[in-house]
Amino acid sequence: MRLTHLPKELLDKILLDLTGKDIKNLRLACKLFSDIPLRLSRAFISVNPIDIEVFRSIADHEAYRHGVKEIIWDEARFGNPRSGCEGYELEGRVAPYDYIHACKENLYEILGRRSMFAVHFPFEKAIDEEVKAQMPVFESWLLCCEYADRQNEVLKDGSDIKAFEYGLERFPALERITLTPAAHGFTFKPLYGTPMLRSLPYGFNYNIPRGWPGTYDHLQCEPWETETDKEQWRGFREVIRCLAENKAPSVKDLVIDVHQLPTGLTCHFFDNPCREYDQLVAVLRRPGFRRFDLALTAGGQPSFDWISFRNGRIRRALAEASEDLEHIHLRTDWGDEPDFNTGLDSSGLPYHFTPLLDIFPIERWPKLRHFGLSKFLVRQDDVMSLLVALPASIRTIELSFLCFLNDGGSYKALLDEMRDTLDWRTRDAAVRPKVKIGLDGYYSDVVYGRAIWLEREVDSFLYEGGPGSSRGREVRRWWYDTGRI
The missing domain is CATH 3.80.10 (Leucine-rich repeat, LRR (right-handed beta-alpha superhelix))
Incomplete structure (x- = not known):
């Protein structure tokens, strides 16, 4: 039986077991499900x-x-991401040293937190993918400045x-x-x-x-x-x-x-x-x-x-x-x-x-x-x-x-x-x-x-x-x- 043909009572029970993210995706699946209410408790x-x-x-x-x-x-x-870079010449699209150092420390911390445990967690694969796809540090710094402003x-x-x-x-x-x-x-x-x-x-x-x-x-x-x-x-x-x-x-x-x-x-x-x-x-x-x-x-x-x-x-x-x-x-x-x-x-x-x-x-x-x-x-x-x-x-x-x-x-x-x-x-x-x-x-x-x-x-x-x-x-x-x- 198709999901769209399920009785409303059964569909309601299924929705109770779905996460908020799953419900959002289901709402995008077809017009019939677009009116399913989100569960917003916070x-x-x-x-x-x-x-x-x-x-x-x-x-x-x-x-x-x-x-x-x-x-x-x-x-x-x-x-203030700009702190400490007064007079700093941002030539060649290079971010301030302190910011570069902090971003490098983030990557070291990812490895450090993982190496201390024999058990690997399911979310680590997703983190690895983001590490590979990380944006250039200078662009990251500019975005941080924008958020700070x-x-x-x-x-x-x-x-x-x-x-x-x-x-x-x-x-x-x-x-x-x-x-x-x-x-x-x-x-x-x-x-x-x-x-x-x-x-x-x-x-x-x-x-x-x-x-x-x-x-x-x-x-x-x-x-x-x-x-x-x-x-x-x-x-x-x-x-x-x-x-x-x-x-x-x-x-x-x-x-x-x-x-x-x-x-x-x-x-x-x-x-x-x-x-x-x-x-x-x-x-x-x-x-x-x-x-x-x-x-x-x-x-x-x-x-x-x-x-x-x-x-x-x-x-x-x-x-x-x-x-x-x-x-x-x-x-x-x-x-x-x-x-x-x-x-x-x-x-x-x-x-x-x-x-x-x-x-x-x-x-x-x-x-x-x-x-x-x-x-x-x-x-x-x-x-x-x-x-x-x-x-x-x-x-x-x-x-x-x-x-x-x-x-x-x-x-x-x-x-x-x-x-x-x-x-x-x-x-x-x-x-x-x-x-x-x-x-x-x-x-x-x-x-x-x-x-x-x-x-x-x-x-x-x-x-x-x-x-x-x-x-x-x-x-x-x-x-x-x-x-x-």
């Missing part, structure tokens, strides 16, 4: 005019605007902010706002398919923008004092301002997604009273607020500092969150440089340590279903105190890339204690917490965006095994095989 906004234009088009569409549940704000900016016009007239506010009024089903500086992903492999990123020419090798400052090449946490400082997090400031003004009351989730990059909101945001802190508190207080993912940069602070985590302002802010909160995740950039003397994650000094219950008011969240902690300096006994305090509603726990204080425990010892002392094994299988642990794959080179995730092994160890069982040895054997003891 809209993208950034300082790029293409994203703004598409965002407004969705907001103006009487059918599509009702299906948007998430706005993703791409905070990456192209910066366009976004600078947006920064001047604020059209991205105006469009965002318009969308908040036009998307009645909106539930989540996600901010990310990682939308561009890596060369020829963007993280999100934003309209702007889909419009990039095939083979476009360019200096990947990240937007927010981070500890990529240095360990330095940016201040939160002047307007110039704060403007680096332009999207974040506008989001919490709008939500604090009670725009889009249906929004229940605020997510800062750095996708394992060493960046995020500066932890100095929590150092002193400021308007933005009050606005964030107002967001957390919203009735029915249920999810908050917070990524912070904390590198470069002297040993006597870390006041951002010890002054109580993070806890006071989180304590204002609705009792309906179901999901909390805190991530920092701590530990991105491993201890090369020992090759182990365990590091840190006692005066860096902050008890977790001094940060997380667990007792105020009786409906919590997910707790996540990534790249944080911990002690094993303190992690156990927090796990014991978690409510019975908890279903998933992520403890990834943690740095155990010297003589303060280890992942292996933590799992042993969790298995032997927590009452989780006595609960019904359907309500037992699922624990996920993330580890960097290699000590000598950090591969951003990739990691080793242990879920099935941890579940078997905690609930199905013992010291002598085959399942109970799965995680233990993995630790010994990799030297993580």
Whole structure:
């Protein structure tokens, strides 16, 4: 039977299994399918005019605007590609040296990320094809300059902010706002398919923008004092301002997604009273607020500092969150440089340590279903105190890339204690917490965006095994095989 002759009920079921890209292709196949509606559950906004234009088009569409549940704000900016080339003679169509170097580093990174893994991924063939088809560097640089000029016009007239506010009024089903500086992903492999990123020419090798400052090449946490400082997090400031003004009351989730990059909101945001802190508190207080993912940069602070985590302002802010909160995740950039003397994650000094219950008011969240902690300096006994305090509603726990204080425990010892002392094994299988642990794959080179995730092994160890069982040895054997003891 031809596809065009299928009953509508059967065709509708088939469409449910198709991706958005497949539906777009099907709409082009024939006139009969041209009216098949797209499934648009999220809209993208950034300082790029293409994203703004598409965002407004969705907001103006009487059918599509009702299906948007998430706005993703791409905070990456192209910066100034002309920086450092003042007086530079672009003779012979040669781009500035820094730009040429960045494009070469992109190609080295592609090979480097691939060589560190025995398993090759399906998308690598497509990347290889783009490497072969990449445009001349000078043309790439000119295009980057063009994109930068366009976004600078947006920064001047604020059209991205105006469009965002318009969308908040036009998307009645909106539930989540996600901010990310990682939308561009890596060369020829963007993280999100934003309209702007889909419009990039095939083979476009360019200096990947990240937007927010981070500890990529240095360990330095940016201040939160002047307007110039704060403007680096332009999207974040506008989001919490709008939500604090009670725009889009249906929004229940605020997510800062750095996708394992060493960046995020500066932890100095929590150092002193400021308007933005009050606005964030107002967001957390919203009735029915249920999810908050917070990524912070904390590198470069002297040993006597870390006041951002010890002054109580993070806890006071989180304590204002609705009792309906179901999901909390805190991530920092701590530990991105491993201890090369020992090759182990365990590091840190006692005066860096902050008890977790001094940060997380667990007792105020009786409906919590997910707790996540990534790249944080911990002690094993303190992690156990927090796990014991978690409510019975908890279903998933992520403890990834943690740095155990010297003589303060280890992942292996933590799992042993969790298995032997927590009452989780006595609960019904359907309500037992699922624990996920993330580890960097290699000590000598950090591969951003990739990691080793242990879920099935941890579940078997905690609930199905013992010291002598085959399942109970799965995680233990993995630790010994990799030297993580």
